[in-house]
Amino acid sequence: MDTDVSRPSALPTANLSRSYSTQQGQSSTxxxxxxxxxxxxxxxxxxxxxxxxxxxxxxxxxxxxxxxxxxxxxxxxxxxxxxxxxxxxxxxxxxxxxxxxxxxxxDEAQLTHRRDAEMAAVQEEKAATKAKVAKLLDELLQNQSSSSA
The missing domain is CATH 1.10.287 (Helix Hairpins)
Incomplete structure (x- = not known):
């Protein structure tokens, strides 16, 4: 007999820390x-x-x-x-x-590395944007001072 009832299937299970427990006096290494x-x-x-x-x-x-x-x-x-x-x-x-x-x-080391790389890229972009804004502001001020003279 066919039905529309879903049949549960065996999915992989993860035993992350069930059988592994740190013992006192044992270093993390x-x-x-x-x-x-x-x-x-x-x-x-x-x-x-x-x-x-x-x-x-x-x-x-x-x-x-x-x-x-x-x-x-x-x-x-x-x-x-x-x-x-x-x-x-x-x-x-x-x-x-x-x-x-x-x-x-x-994988904290990988996450930290990615975060640091992203932060460095954002810092570079921020510095480049500041330099561009400063240059545009200087040009604007020079145009205003030359038009008023």
């Missing part, structure tokens, strides 16, 4: 190193699952004399491996999504 190591371990584990899955799929794809039982067994193992690979891929997408959010939300 040590904390950031710990967080980076945790991210690296998670990415390495997911990539290992994907690589092992591909190796297993290639090994299962061998051609030869097979009876129905072996074909069914290989189909089942292929399906299991594919499901674990899909979970690993979703996990990697979640990591990428979280990293994007962290970059957007905590």
């Amino acid at each position: 040590e904390y950031l190193d710990t967080v980076q190591e945790q991210w690296n371990q998670k990415v390495d584990a997911d990539v290992d699952v994907l690589v092992e899955g591909m190796v297993d799929l290639v090994n299962l794809a061998s051609i030869g004399n097979k009876d129905k039982f072996i074909v069914a067994q290989e189909a089942f193992l292929t399906q299991l491996r594919a499901e674990s690979m899909v979970r690993a891929a979703h996990s990697l997408l979640s990591v990428v999504h979280s990293m994007k959010l962290l970059l957007l939300l905590s």
Whole structure:
């Protein structure tokens, strides 16, 4: 039966600071190193699952004399491996999504650099406008003094 009801889909979720909490006595550099190591371990584990899955799929794809039982067994193992690979891929997408959010939300150096560059451009524009106004004012005053003389 078709309906107009929207079906919620699985969207990537970001775990920005759920599992990462600073511990007392830990400097911010040590904390950031710990967080980076945790991210690296998670990415390495997911990539290992994907690589092992591909190796297993290639090994299962061998051609030869097979009876129905072996074909069914290989189909089942292929399906299991594919499901674990899909979970690993979703996990990697979640990591990428979280990293994007962290970059957007905590890249203060980039924001500061952009703000400073914009301020410098506005200051230059302000100085150029002041010089232009002063020049135009001088010309106006010179025109008035020469017309009155």
